[in-house]
Amino acid sequence: MLLCAISIFAIVALIAIELVLQSQMSWHKFGLPFFYKFNVDPDTHMPLFWDPVNGTFYALPFLYGTLVSSLVALAIAVPLAVGVAIFLTEMCPRFLRSPLSFLTELLAAIPSVVYGLWAIFVLIPLLREHINPIFIGIFNAPLTVKFFGWTGLVGDDGLFGGVNLGLGLLAAGVILAIMILPIIASLTREVMTSVPNSQREAVLALGATRWEMIRVAVLRNARIGIVGSIILGLGRALGETMAVAMVIGNNPEIHRSLLSTGHSMAAVIANEFSEATSDMHRSALVEIGLALFLVTILVNGLARLLVWAVTRGTPARVN
Amino acid sequence: MGVGIEVTNLNAWYGANHTLQDINLPIPANHATALIGPSGCGKSTFVRCLNRMHETNPIAKVTGSVRIGETDIYADASPVEVRRRVGMVFQRPNPFPTMSIYDNVASGLKLNGFSNRRALDEIVERSLKHAALWDEVKDDLKKKSGASLSGGQQQRMCIARALAVDPEVLLMDEPASALDPVSTSKIEDLIFQLKSQYTIVIVTHNMQQAARVAEKTGFFLNGRMVEFDSTHKIFTNPSDKRTEDYITGRFG
Amino acid sequence: MRARIQENRTRNSIRAFTDHLATALAILATVLVVAPLIVIFVYLLYKGASSLNVAFFTQIPKPEGETGGGMANAIVGSGMLLAIASLLGIPIGIGGGIYLAEFGRGTRLANAIRFTADVLNGVPSIVMGIAAYSLVVVPMHHYSALAGGVALGIMMIPTVTRTTEEMLLMVPHSIREAALGLGVPNWRSVLSITLKTASPGVITGCMLAFARVAGETAPLLFTALGNQFWSVNLNREIAALPLQIYIYAQSPYDDQHRLAWAGALVLIVLIVLAVSLVRYVASRGILKGAS
Numbered sequence: 001m002l003l004c005a006i007s008i009f010a011i012v013a014l015i016a017i018e019l020v021l022q023s024q025m026s027w028h029k030f031g032l033p034f035f036y037k038f039n040v041d042p043d044t045h046m047p048l049f050w051d052p053v054n055g056t057f058y059a060l061p062f063l064y065g066t067l068v069s070s071l072v073a074l075a076i077a078v079p080l081a082v083g084v085a086i087f088l089t090e091m092c093p094r095f096l097r098s099p100l101s102f103l104t105e106l107l108a109a110i111p112s113v114v115y116g117l118w119a120i121f122v123l124i125p126l127l128r129e130h131i132n133p134i135f136i137g138i139f140n141a142p143l144t145v146k147f148f149g150w151t152g153l154v155g156d157d158g159l160f161g162g163v164n165l166g167l168g169l170l171a172a173g174v175i176l177a178i179m180i181l182p183i184i185a186s187l188t189r190e191v192m193t194s195v196p197n198s199q200r201e202a203v204l205a206l207g208a209t210r211w212e213m214i215r216v217a218v219l220r221n222a223r224i225g226i227v228g229s230i231i232l233g234l235g236r237a238l239g240e241t242m243a244v245a246m247v248i249g250n251n252p253e254i255h256r257s258l259l260s261t262g263h264s265m266a267a268v269i270a271n272e273f274s275e276a277t278s279d280m281h282r283s284a285l286v287e288i289g290l291a292l293f294l295v296t297i298l299v300n301g302l303a304r305l306l307v308w309a310v311t312r313g314t315p316a317r318v319n
Numbered sequence: 320m321g322v323g324i325e326v327t328n329l330n331a332w333y334g335a336n337h338t339l340q341d342i343n344l345p346i347p348a349n350h351a352t353a354l355i356g357p358s359g360c361g362k363s364t365f366v367r368c369l370n371r372m373h374e375t376n377p378i379a380k381v382t383g384s385v386r387i388g389e390t391d392i393y394a395d396a397s398p399v400e401v402r403r404r405v406g407m408v409f410q411r412p413n414p415f416p417t418m419s420i421y422d423n424v425a426s427g428l429k430l431n432g433f434s435n436r437r438a439l440d441e442i443v444e445r446s447l448k449h450a451a452l453w454d455e456v457k458d459d460l461k462k463k464s465g466a467s468l469s470g471g472q473q474q475r476m477c478i479a480r481a482l483a484v485d486p487e488v489l490l491m492d493e494p495a496s497a498l499d500p501v502s503t504s505k506i507e508d509l510i511f512q513l514k515s516q517y518t519i520v521i522v523t524h525n526m527q528q529a530a531r532v533a534e535k536t537g538f539f540l541n542g543r544m545v546e547f548d549s550t551h552k553i554f555t556n557p558s559d560k561r562t563e564d565y566i567t568g569r570f571g
Numbered sequence: 572m573r574a575r576i577q578e579n580r581t582r583n584s585i586r587a588f589t590d591h592l593a594t595a596l597a598i599l600a601t602v603l604v605v606a607p608l609i610v611i612f613v614y615l616l617y618k619g620a621s622s623l624n625v626a627f628f629t630q631i632p633k634p635e636g637e638t639g640g641g642m643a644n645a646i647v648g649s650g651m652l653l654a655i656a657s658l659l660g661i662p663i664g665i666g667g668g669i670y671l672a673e674f675g676r677g678t679r680l681a682n683a684i685r686f687t688a689d690v691l692n693g694v695p696s697i698v699m700g701i702a703a704y705s706l707v708v709v710p711m712h713h714y715s716a717l718a719g720g721v722a723l724g725i726m727m728i729p730t731v732t733r734t735t736e737e738m739l740l741m742v743p744h745s746i747r748e749a750a751l752g753l754g755v756p757n758w759r760s761v762l763s764i765t766l767k768t769a770s771p772g773v774i775t776g777c778m779l780a781f782a783r784v785a786g787e788t789a790p791l792l793f794t795a796l797g798n799q800f801w802s803v804n805l806n807r808e809i810a811a812l813p814l815q816i817y818i819y820a821q822s823p824y825d826d827q828h829r830l831a832w833a834g835a836l837v838l839i840v841l842i843v844l845a846v847s848l849v850r851y852v853a854s855r856g857i858l859k860g861a862s
Binding site for chain 1: 402407426
């Protein structure tokens with residue numbers, strides 16, 4: 001039995017070792033600049049990051065894409081997830097509670113590839129035809145450009161500039177938001193439920209409204225755990241592979257616009273690993289994998305610690 | 320100054336459980352009234368009906384009337400309004416762990432929009448003095464968290480917190496039952512001093528405590544109020560045999 | 572004299588308004604979340620159901636451009652991969668869970684293992700794929716179903732460990748004490764009683780891990796690789812349902828899209844069954860020795 005349990009450590013060790021070993025080639029050649037340098041394309045004079053044919057391997061676009069899509073996902077998912085958690089824990093009528101939480105559990109269990117499938121055929125056309133035009137209208141209107149042009153976020157070079165294909169960073173952010181929402185919501189629920197009722201009663205007895213009670217007794221006491229669940233959501237978003245690979249456009253470039261296509265760390269590995277053109281190519285991909293591994297371990301470790309600190313005892317149920 | 324409470328035909332349910340039956344009770348202003356009775360007789364439920372905390376439970380139901388001063392708290396006021404005027408101290412101290420002692424005591428005031436720094440300082444100090452806690456914490460008001468105090472201190476802080484909003488009535492649900500004897504006697508002294516300024520209703524398991532602090536006592540049994548009279552009479556010459564049996568320890 | 576809080580009408584109505592606003596916003600958030608998700612579900616069911624037919628389950632994919640065909644090889648392939656994964660993941664996982672619940676309870680080691688298992692669950696599955704690639708594909712010099720199975724199996728271990736532990740912990744201590752009080756000879760017997768009581772929960776926990784891993788695509792991309800034809804050879808590439816969905820989703824042919832939807836529906840049904848079963852078992856208190 002003990003052996004079986006120890007296998008968990010063995011697995012982590014094995015993964016780490018293999019990742020380090022296989023990325024040695026790339027690490028020795030490029031070193032730390034792997035993550036931020038770039039070449040310049042002699043023809044177009046644009047920065048060139050990732051060109052397997054010519055042996056150029058710089059990972060910045062993947063870091064950028066992963067980060068931007070994850071941040072967009074958090075920006076969308078966190079307010080909604082916390083709102084849902086508050087509703088389910090403090091405001092929901094009894095009969096709705098069970099079906100709603102069942103739904104949340106189901107959604108957390110849907111495979112990434114299925115989300116990706118839906119995103120390709122439903123989300124992207126929806127974004128392209130209905131949602132993006134709204135943002136483009138607001139952000140690129142002459143009046144907006146006149147007043148806010150100095151921020152660099154509006155107009156054709158801004159957040160919603162360029163061609164509207166539907167797929168790209170924004171699409172990736174949206175599908176990620178949908179995917180991490182159930183996790184953040186259910187974990188936030190768990191930490192909120194672990195706040196003892198005596199705290200709620202104490203605030204109510206002072207003459208507080210229900211929202212004030214939620215704010216002072218529940219949210220305040222659970223805030224560390226809520227932060228933890230948000231970070232856990234971030235961790236999941238960072239590592240999401242399939243759905244992102246299917247909508248982000250797989251373009252190893254960096255552009256400011258959310259409508260532009262991009263790439264992510266997990267997606268490039270998914271796309272190119274089995275057809276890697278050289279050992280160096282493969283090694284570079286493994287190095288990206290190693291970076292992903294370290295980052296997700298750190299983020300998830302931190303998140304679990306925070307959640308555990310509030311709920312005390314056996315950490316949150318496996319998702 | 321405190322106000323009197325007039326309870327008329329109060330009935331309360333937890334789901335199908337008829338917890339309180341036809342309670343009629345005049346609680347005098349500026350006195351301490353004790354409620355005694357065996358476990359499960361409904362005294363806690365009764366007290367929670369006085370500040371409309373009973374109804375926070377979704378299966379709870381109340382009928383009848385409770386007048387605090389001029390106001391029928393069920394017909395004429397919202398629960399939030401009632402709880403502003405009626406303070407409560409719970410069986411187990413429930414300080415807010417994320418707040419300092421100062422913030423704990425001031426929390427009720429801040430919720431009500433008090434922002435004047437100096438006024439807050441004054442009220443916090445006065446409340447802590449009223450609760451006989453000032454000398455022990457005055458140097459650590461903002462540095463220590465409310466949960467870092469000892470059990471007895473926490474409870475006195477909760478009393479200060481309830482007093483800070485200047486309630487007309489103070490409800491205490493077995494306030495000393497979770498505390499050691501020294502803290503208990505401090506709290507009893509406190510009640511003795513507070514009762515001239517507030518109307519206090521105290522639920523207690525401890526008959527000696529009732530005898531020590533309250534002028535009037537009500538004996539509850541199985542959801543009914545069996546006898547309500549001056550404390551002296553209840554404990555020396557009760558009118559009802561059931562009261563006598565309880566007092567002399569034949570049950571409960 | 573004591574200060575009295577002025578019954579500030581304006582302030583109180585602002586407070587009441589804020590309270591109502593907060594409620595409205597929370598409800599809005601819930602609706603915004605639930606409605607589209609129900610729509611996704613229904614859409615999936617609709618698109619998938621209209622594409623499911625007998626051919627789906629019996630035929631292999633037709634060459635590109637031709638209509639018809641099915642995903643039989645992918646279903647069988649997934650079955651094989653999951654069988655390998657389960658052989659690897661379930662025994663080790665249950666063993667680990669037993670250790671955490673029965674022997675290591677409260678020890679620092681157990682806490683460390685539990686924490687690591689949770690963290691491992693958060694590691695992207697593609698990283699698992701890379702590890703399986705290095706450990707199995709490279710030494711064998713070719714892709715294989717075995718490699719895919721190993722990748723999935725490694726993923727199952729932390730999940731099964733944690734669910735087994737949770738289910739065992741739900742067995743009330745009184746049952747263990749009763750066994751001891753009866754003079755049951757050794758720890759093995761006590762264990763078998765506890766395990767037997769918790770077995771519905773443990774089994775459904777395995778089902779959950781199984782369903783979760785059944786939908787995983789990333790670890791298979793460079794281990795099992797996928798296969799257009801019938802193959803049950805452990806030593807060769809093998810088709811898998813999620814892989815096939817991934818490929819077809821991005822193909823230009825409508826017919827392949829149709830197949831992708833049908834495959835997605837199959838996966839969803841599996842998930843719904845697993846999750847429902849777990850909830851059912853947990854809620855009925857079957858674990859507590861009730862029947």
